[in-house]
Amino acid sequence: MTTKKRNSPLSGKVQTVLGPIEPSELGVTMTHEHLLVHGLCYMRNPEEATLRAYEHAPVTADKLGDQSKLFWNSRDNFTLYDEKFAVAEALKYKHAGGQSLVDTTSRRGTGRDPLGLARISRATGLNIVMGGSYYVLLSYPPGFDKKPEDEIYHEIVTDITEGADGGVRSGIIGEVGNFYPLTANERKVLRASARAAAATGAPITIHPAPHDDSHYEIINILAKSGADPKRVVMGHLDFTLCSHRPALKRLAEMGCFLEFDTFGWENTTLSVAYPGLTMVSDVQRIEAIEFLIAGGHLDQILVAQDICQKWMTTRYGGKGYAHILTNIVPRLRKRGWTQQQLDAVLIHNPARALTFA
Ligand SMILES: [Zn+2]
Numbered sequence: 001m002t003t004k005k006r007n008s009p010l011s012g013k014v015q016t017v018l019g020p021i022e023p024s025e026l027g028v029t030m031t032h033e034h035l036l037v038h039g040l041c042y043m044r045n046p047e048e049a050t051l052r053a054y055e056h057a058p059v060t061a062d063k064l065g066d067q068s069k070l071f072w073n074s075r076d077n078f079t080l081y082d083e084k085f086a087v088a089e090a091l092k093y094k095h096a097g098g099q100s101l102v103d104t105t106s107r108r109g110t111g112r113d114p115l116g117l118a119r120i121s122r123a124t125g126l127n128i129v130m131g132g133s134y135y136v137l138l139s140y141p142p143g144f145d146k147k148p149e150d151e152i153y154h155e156i157v158t159d160i161t162e163g164a165d166g167g168v169r170s171g172i173i174g175e176v177g178n179f180y181p182l183t184a185n186e187r188k189v190l191r192a193s194a195r196a197a198a199a200t201g202a203p204i205t206i207h208p209a210p211h212d213d214s215h216y217e218i219i220n221i222l223a224k225s226g227a228d229p230k231r232v233v234m235g236h237l238d239f240t241l242c243s244h245r246p247a248l249k250r251l252a253e254m255g256c257f258l259e260f261d262t263f264g265w266e267n268t269t270l271s272v273a274y275p276g277l278t279m280v281s282d283v284q285r286i287e288a289i290e291f292l293i294a295g296g297h298l299d300q301i302l303v304a305q306d307i308c309q310k311w312m313t314t315r316y317g318g319k320g321y322a323h324i325l326t327n328i329v330p331r332l333r334k335r336g337w338t339q340q341q342l343d344a345v346l347i348h349n350p351a352r353a354l355t356f357a
Pocket residue numbers: 032033034104175306308
């Protein structure tokens with residue numbers, strides 16, 4: 001097992017799909033989105049005929065009210081394949097003031113498209129940072145049990161240093177997906193990701209399980225394998241720890257970035273189909289963030305919308321990539337947030353989180 005010592009030419013830079021840039025060039029940044037992606041690993045293929053009817057049917061307006069059924073059972077809903085569609089949706093974010101975003105689609109099993117992301121970046125003028133490593137175990141390629149940790153490590157490092165398709169390079173490791181309790185394969189991916197971070201200076205972004213202990217265990221595994229917890233983005237806190245203040249505080253004290261990345265997902269029916277998942281509202285997200293800021297953790301907060309299904313996009317009646325800028329920021333101002341606090345969350349924290357060590 002080898003982990004090369006870091007001596008990265010990327011140190012102090014952010015790596016986008018069009019090449020390295022200065023962190024100060026990022027501006028307003030959403031740190032967890034998907035422009036081209038599929039979530040087909042989550043397809044439920046239910047027994048019930050009326051649910052199976054969703055499998056091959058297109059997403060249409062009459063189905064948008066049935067989000068708990070659409071969410072798990074519709075192939076069309078699980079796919080964002082159309083590049084022109086992605087450009088149109090991303091431009092709404094740009095027109096609202098967005099300058100950069102992270103596409104956290106992992107390297108295999110969820111449709112990552114390096115050249116597609118590069119084209120979208122050129123077409124929109126947005127800086128796009130591409131993900132790497134592996135998502136949840138449902139998306140692993142066949143034979144993953146036998147895949148050596150070293151091979152995964154080298155894949156992640158190569159994505160960052162030499163690039164994936166067409167030489168397009170990853171600028172962040174993840175989203176690394178996890179369920180709870182962690183399996184041997186998930187631990188293997190976490191160790192390989194941490195070693196790749198130590199070798200390249202790249203940040204890591206994590207998709208934890210909705211279980212308190214998941215977060216701490218993941219941070220500990222990453223730290224033991226050489227990653228700096230302060231350079232880890234812990235994602236999805238909105239539906240894992242949002243309503244559990246002591247657990248949130250404990251995680252914040254571990255020093256990682258704290259990402260509330262499903263702003264706009266306010267449909268509580270999603271919890272019906274996934275027991276244990278608590279889908280909160282944007283107000284609850286804001287209150288959790290304000291709790292963390294009161295505890296001195298402003299500099300760790302990141303936000304995003306994790307757009308990954310059709311119903312979340314504006315074309316299908318969703319709130320889209322501009323939701324935080326158009327709907328949440330004005331609410332934060334009304335709640336008394338200062339410009340300095342807004343800039344920290346939208347500009348300065350993402351810049352620090354995405355800068356290579
Ligand atoms: Zn995601």
